[in-house]
Amino acid sequence: MAVVRVSGGCYREQTGYSMAEPQTKTSTARKTAGKGPEPQAAAQNLHFRELVPPTMNIDFVGKRYAFIIGSSILNVLAIVLFVTIGLNYGVDFRGGTDMRVRFADPTTASAVRDELSGLSLRDLAVQDFGSTGKEFLLRFEIDEGEQMSSITQTISGALAKTHTGDKGFEILSTESVGPKVGAQLRQQGLMAVAFATICMGIYIALRFQWSFGIGAVVALAHDVLITIGALVLTRLAFDLTTLAALLTVVGFSVHDTIIVSDRIRETLRRNPKMDLADAINRSINETLSRTLLTTGTVLLVLVAMALFAGSTLRPFAVTLIVGFITGTYSSIYIAAPIVLLWTDRSKVAA
Amino acid sequence: MNPGNVVYRLAALAVLIVASLVYLSPLVLPADVPLPKFLQREPLHLGLDLRGGTHLLFTVDVEKAVENNLARTADELRRELKDQKIQTGDITQEGKTLSLSLSSPDQRAAFDELVKNRFPNLVMSVQASDGPPVIQLSPSPREQEQMRRFAIDQSLETIRNRIDQFGVSEPSIQRQGDQDIVVQLPGVQDPQRAKELIGKTAVLEFKLVAQKLGPGTEKLQAANPLPGAAKDYDLEKKVLMTGSAVADARVRPGTQLEGPYVELILSDRGAREFEAITAENVTRNLAIVLDGKVFSAPVIREKIAGGRASITGSFDIKEARDLAIVLRAGALPAPIKIAEERTVGPSLGRDSIRQGVVSLLVGGALVVLFMVYYYRGAGLLADGALVLNVLFMMAILAAFGATLTLPGIAGIVLTLGMAVDANVLINERIREELRAGKTPRAALEAGYDRAWAAIRDSNITTLISGLILFQFGSGPVKGFAVTLCIGLVTTVFTAVFVTRMYYDWKLSRRQLLSVSV
Numbered sequence: 001m002a003v004v005r006v007s008g009g010c011y012r013e014q015t016g017y018s019m020a021e022p023q024t025k026t027s028t029a030r031k032t033a034g035k036g037p038e039p040q041a042a043a044q045n046l047h048f049r050e051l052v053p054p055t056m057n058i059d060f061v062g063k064r065y066a067f068i069i070g071s072s073i074l075n076v077l078a079i080v081l082f083v084t085i086g087l088n089y090g091v092d093f094r095g096g097t098d099m100r101v102r103f104a105d106p107t108t109a110s111a112v113r114d115e116l117s118g119l120s121l122r123d124l125a126v127q128d129f130g131s132t133g134k135e136f137l138l139r140f141e142i143d144e145g146e147q148m149s150s151i152t153q154t155i156s157g158a159l160a161k162t163h164t165g166d167k168g169f170e171i172l173s174t175e176s177v178g179p180k181v182g183a184q185l186r187q188q189g190l191m192a193v194a195f196a197t198i199c200m201g202i203y204i205a206l207r208f209q210w211s212f213g214i215g216a217v218v219a220l221a222h223d224v225l226i227t228i229g230a231l232v233l234t235r236l237a238f239d240l241t242t243l244a245a246l247l248t249v250v251g252f253s254v255h256d257t258i259i260v261s262d263r264i265r266e267t268l269r270r271n272p273k274m275d276l277a278d279a280i281n282r283s284i285n286e287t288l289s290r291t292l293l294t295t296g297t298v299l300l301v302l303v304a305m306a307l308f309a310g311s312t313l314r315p316f317a318v319t320l321i322v323g324f325i326t327g328t329y330s331s332i333y334i335a336a337p338i339v340l341l342w343t344d345r346s347k348v349a350a
Numbered sequence: 351m352n353p354g355n356v357v358y359r360l361a362a363l364a365v366l367i368v369a370s371l372v373y374l375s376p377l378v379l380p381a382d383v384p385l386p387k388f389l390q391r392e393p394l395h396l397g398l399d400l401r402g403g404t405h406l407l408f409t410v411d412v413e414k415a416v417e418n419n420l421a422r423t424a425d426e427l428r429r430e431l432k433d434q435k436i437q438t439g440d441i442t443q444e445g446k447t448l449s450l451s452l453s454s455p456d457q458r459a460a461f462d463e464l465v466k467n468r469f470p471n472l473v474m475s476v477q478a479s480d481g482p483p484v485i486q487l488s489p490s491p492r493e494q495e496q497m498r499r500f501a502i503d504q505s506l507e508t509i510r511n512r513i514d515q516f517g518v519s520e521p522s523i524q525r526q527g528d529q530d531i532v533v534q535l536p537g538v539q540d541p542q543r544a545k546e547l548i549g550k551t552a553v554l555e556f557k558l559v560a561q562k563l564g565p566g567t568e569k570l571q572a573a574n575p576l577p578g579a580a581k582d583y584d585l586e587k588k589v590l591m592t593g594s595a596v597a598d599a600r601v602r603p604g605t606q607l608e609g610p611y612v613e614l615i616l617s618d619r620g621a622r623e624f625e626a627i628t629a630e631n632v633t634r635n636l637a638i639v640l641d642g643k644v645f646s647a648p649v650i651r652e653k654i655a656g657g658r659a660s661i662t663g664s665f666d667i668k669e670a671r672d673l674a675i676v677l678r679a680g681a682l683p684a685p686i687k688i689a690e691e692r693t694v695g696p697s698l699g700r701d702s703i704r705q706g707v708v709s710l711l712v713g714g715a716l717v718v719l720f721m722v723y724y725y726r727g728a729g730l731l732a733d734g735a736l737v738l739n740v741l742f743m744m745a746i747l748a749a750f751g752a753t754l755t756l757p758g759i760a761g762i763v764l765t766l767g768m769a770v771d772a773n774v775l776i777n778e779r780i781r782e783e784l785r786a787g788k789t790p791r792a793a794l795e796a797g798y799d800r801a802w803a804a805i806r807d808s809n810i811t812t813l814i815s816g817l818i819l820f821q822f823g824s825g826p827v828k829g830f831a832v833t834l835c836i837g838l839v840t841t842v843f844t845a846v847f848v849t850r851m852y853y854d855w856k857l858s859r860r861q862l863l864s865v866s867v
């Protein structure tokens with residue numbers, strides 16, 4: 001029979017791989033190969049590059065309680081982080097003013113702060129933005145009625161004293177948002193994420209079954225919480241673009257849940273008598289390479305984005321990376337076991 | 351498989367590719383190459399974050415507009431009560447409610463009649479009190495809603511007039527939500543002048559049309575010259591009356607025969623001025639000039655006393671509305687506040703484009719290499735589909751005139767990574783079917799058929815979140831939602847249908863002896 005074993009490595013070339021591979025399917029294979037005017041499948045190369053060998057058989061749902069409890073603890077931690085430390089809201093959600101400045105020569109945040117200390121800018125914070133020592137984010141509050149451009153001028157004046165020369169420094173952008181708009185947006189943003197999550201659950205419930213919808217919603221809530229927790233810890237700016245990333249996480253993380261659910265349904269249709277836990281395990285194993293690959297290809301472009309797309313998009317890319325990885329994890333270790341815990345087995349195959 | 355069918359589909363695909371390439375060709379052609387008319391010099395509209403400029407968000411205090419409106423109604427009510435000799439105590443306004451009490455209860459019926467006939471939009475309620483009952487009047491919810499809408503329309507129009515004078519190329523002035531107005535000024539780095547211009551009140555003047563030219567006359571442009579009509583007017587330089595004389599201007603439906611007209615209501619002082627002007631200049635034309643442009647020059651038919659004038663003419667309801675807006679433009683109808691102000695310098699925009707393109711190329715290259723390595727022939731096919739995908743996305747963006755923002759570029763990069771997911775699902779399924787011993791042809795059929803449900807579902811879920819994002823987001827983020835959604839559509843087309851077409855074509859020529867996956 002099959003010669004393929006789990007080798008532990010990632011991709012591997014297989015040698016000596018006979019045609020009929022998985023045990024149960026041998027008979028079908030012989031049947032098809034023997035009939036019809038089609039050219040013989042013998043010409044077909046069955047040596048694939050494989051991330052996960054087809055014989056992979058991990059008991060994913062066996063330790064479901066351990067994973068659900070472990071993930072729940074992480075989620076609670078994320079909530080605690082969110083409530084106690086909180087997100088590093090960008091100007092969109094916080095209100096106030098952000099000014100991005102680029103200096104010709106590297107400097108430090110405290111040096112920049114010193115240069116601006118005479119200006120009595122309210123709640124001034126200076127952040128190294130591109131971690132090159134050249135790009136800084138100045139944050140401050142302005143009072144109603146104060147003119148942004150006059151503040152820009154005073155800041156320019158103060159910086160020009162030290163950073164002389166034609167290209168000593170450059171104000172890249174300024175953004176100023178009223179506090180009311182910010183608070184309103186923050187609430188709407190969280191609503192949008194919650195709404196999207198519920199929409200996904202409803203869609204999955206309609207396409208599959210109630211329990212799959214529940215599993216998807218729980219898994220998504222998990223992904224969103226973990227991602228928020230990561231954002232709190234990394235102190236990446238949470239602005240409208242990051243929120244867009246979070247909504248995308250909701251839309252994308254459910255892909256793996258779909259792949260797995262689709263396969264569970266198919267497995268149960270073919271083997272109506274199969275135990276649900278076995279069916280789920282087998283389905284996850286069989287689709288493991290594609291869940292890992294689909295996330296993997298997206299991670300390839302996201303890593304490129306995080307590295308090359310500049311400081312504006314970095315929080316966006318990092319949010320997606322964290323969210324998509326947890327999304328794949330939760331599809332396997334959260335969504336599927338919840339289906340098992342919830343399901344009235346007889347309906348799944350229907 | 352019908353071979354002819356495949357040929358037609360391939361031909362259609364070829365047409366699409368050529369059309370997209372032609373449409374996008376100005377992007378790579380040197381600027382001095384003459385273009386045929388149907389091509390745009392810059393097919394992709396860049397957002398402010400990429401080309402630099404200023405974004406301003408104004409919030410209109412619409413509630414204040416309702417109150418101002420009610421205050422004017424109170425003035426009118428006072429006049430009417432005086433005319434009809436109905437005695438009342440002081441009319442007081444608190445927020446959106448007027449309160450008064452009648453001096454003699456006998457006049458209650460007359461008062462009710464007056465309100466019903468002259469102020470049908472006021473809702474009346476009576477509160478018992480120690481003295482005479484207190485009558486409260488407030489605009490009906492529908493009327494309030496209309497006032498709010500009016501305030502926004504008026505503000506939008508006024509701001510647009512100001513920006514037009516500012517001389518920015520391709521400004522964008524749009525309403526957002528219920529009470530916000532977004533102004534985008536590409537290329538403007540110092541928004542101060544723009545803000546001053548928007549904030550300042552419009553100059554509305556009334557001048558006589560000159561009977562003969564001379565040193566005391568000037569030529570002013572018509573704001574909306576009708577075809578065939580004069581493009582400019584000769585006016586006397588002397589300003590007879592300014593916008594401060596105007597209390598209000600409203601569109602009235604009028605009779606069937608005459609059509610809608612504009613009712614001009616003057617302030618107390620304005621009424622006296624207007625009476626004098628009209629008395630002296632019957633039969634002459636009095637031009638309405640807003641910021642140096644002539645909007646209308648109606649003829650004075652008679653001496654007009656009492657502070658109310660109707661401007662009739664053969665307007666349709668829109669023209670009447672526009673004129674009313676001009677007349678009211680002496681002041682913004684409600685206070686406006688700047689809620690958001692964003693300025694992006696030109697170098698940040700240039701950097702963003704460069705970095706966006708680099709990440710697109712690097713990310714794309716990684717995916718392309720991985721797919722070829724992992725799926726060999728099928729990977730190469732998926733890569734071809736990926737190239738077409740980007741081409742079609744750009745062409746659709748251009749065709750819809752959508753705006754490309756930095757998050758929009760991120761959306762394209764992300765699409766590169768997600769697009770091949772469909773191919774992964776298909777190819778994995780094909781492998782599975784091959785392992786089960788199916789012929790290449792049967793494996794292909796099964797691969798596409800069985801992978802389809804998951805591909806469709808995952809694209810729909812992403813589309814749902816894209817649409818929610820579009821609904822929620824503004825500016826740059828909307829750009830992301832747009833490219834994400836367009837990308838989903840092009841992905842299904844290229845990654846599923848186009849790759850399938852290739853196999854069908856091979857099958858139709860009976861060339862498909864094995865599949866390289």
